[in-house]
Amino acid sequence: MDAVTAEALLDQLAQAAGPEADWQLATYDKLPLNLVRGQGARVQDADGRWYWDLYGGHCVALIGHSHPTWVAMLHAQAQRLGFYSNVVNSSLRAAACKAIVDFAPKNLSRVFLSNSGAEANEVALKLARHHTGRPNIVAMQGGFHGRTLGALAVTASEKYRKYALPEYGNTRFVPFGEPVKLDDSVAAVILEPIQSLAGVATAERGWLHGLRAECDRVGALLIFDEVQTAWGRMGANFAADFYGVRVDLLTSAKGTAGGFPVGATLVDDTIARRAKSGDQGSTFGAGPMACAAILATHHVLREEGLVAHAAAFGQHARKVLPVKVRGEGALLGLCLDRPVKPVLATLRERGFVAGGSDDPNVMRLMPPLCTPLSVLDELAEVLREILRA
Ligand SMILES: Cc1ncc(COP(=O)(O)O)c(C=O)c1O
Incomplete structure (x- = not known):
């Protein structure tokens, strides 16, 4: 089977299965996202929308999604x-x-x-x-x-x-x-x-x-x-x-x-x-x-010198984000003055996937280490807007 046929078969099987709640044991509280593709620091949902993956596939996508190597x-x-x-x-x-x-x-x-x-x-x-x-x-x-x-x-x-x-x-x-x-x-x-x-x-x-x-x-x-x-x-x-x-x-x-x-x-x-x-x-x-x-x-x-880039990511976050930042490198907690859950939902609408934590007011960023620093500038701007509202 060639790669194109294999992908088509995977899609066909996925569509035929219907919702995962019909099959998977209901032990997860899920984000309202159906992600089908990843590329570097971004992920794409089934409707074709791209997001910056600041959640890093649950702190897993260290070198970015589907790196060609x-x-x-x-x-x-x-x-x-x-x-x-x-x-x-x-x-x-x-x-x-x-x-x-x-x-x-x-x-x-x-x-x-x-x-x-x-x-x-x-x-x-x-x-x-x-x-x-x-x-x-x-x-x-x-x-x-x-x-x-x-x-x-x-x-x-x-x-x-x-x-x-x-x-x-x-x-x-x-x-x-x-x-x-x-x-x-x-x-x-x-x-x-x-x-x-x-x-x-x-x-x-x-x-x-x-x-x-x-x-x-x-x-x-x-x-x-x-x-x-x-x-x-x-x-x-x-x-x-x-x-x-x-x-x-x-x-x-x-x-x-x-x-x-x-x-x-x-x-x-x-x-x-x-x-x-x-x-x-x-x-x-x-x-x-x-x-x-x-x-x-x-x-x-x-x-790709990703360890040094992670250090720069943490430094840049502290410089540009309009909230108190905990952590180091690309493992960061943003301390908000309010519960993060609705903020995370708005961020998703604006094209960023980020995470919560057991502290309801702390948002977590644990993105791929290749995430460009400019993403933090974009995030800072959107966060400022959300927190002003
Ligand atoms: C610090 C820490 N230790 C252990 C685990 C468990 O890892 P796994 O889910 O791969 O068993 C996690 C998972 O989130 C974790 O964050």
Whole structure:
């Protein structure tokens, strides 16, 4: 089948299915958009309207939508070998893992690849417990780490916990940004260095360094959940680099493979050296398509200087936007003097897709790192109009 016929078949099947509510379990609160195409920092709906995607496909479209390099490399790999699991060796997997490790802080010498952020966190928590032989985890109020039971167990918000009632068991929640006292029952502290869903809440650099020192005092590990902050989004390779904090385990997903589902758990060399066969596993993790997508994403990140562009994006936002801006680089919270929901609806009418957060007055921007700075000027103008009205 050629590409044109394949596209036509996809359209025909999509049209024949009718509304997704007839088929998909109703667990999502959806934006009133049916998006069918993406190109760089923009997305197009089924009526042909283009929008600037300041939501970045949920903080995923790191290098932009359907980047030609990403498309070509996935296409090439799909034609060659669509899938084989970790039961065999793969030089492509070696290259993808190397690309990740090369991008990471020096002490993180190995990576375990899975399929989502929740899984990446589960792996980190298991590694921490196994390595220290300790049961307890300290997590932050306001943090979000995913929907699987282990990830939910370290997510404080009742909004997410109440559905599945995960055991609090071994987790102690402490206030984000306030001094933390640990004891030698603690395997690890897990936190988002910037709490995105909580409304892009940031902590002092000094507090993060203090937390590292407290972990060292009792022999606990420090886990950064960089599902959102990784791969240059903050204008530095990772939040760990941005804040200059050494971490023992670093987790990511979202932009790792530019839209192909990949979770990554990066592991400190001391912990990595103790790993042995059978400790962790994932059928789909690190499959050939995922590895091709990781390699394509990293190639574009480097070639197009997107990390530096993300830093410039954050600086420009602070200069031109008519509201208080939280966060760094291309992970920003705009603090409004009113609920963001109606503002987001008006922005969509004006051609911008942006996101909300668990703070009703904070709008989130987490666009592709290639988003032109001029989009912020346009957004500033429209926001000024909306906020004046
Ligand atoms: C900081 C953080 N950690 C973990 C997750 C869970 O990732 P996933 O939905 O890929 O399981 C998310 C998802 O939004 C997240 O923002």
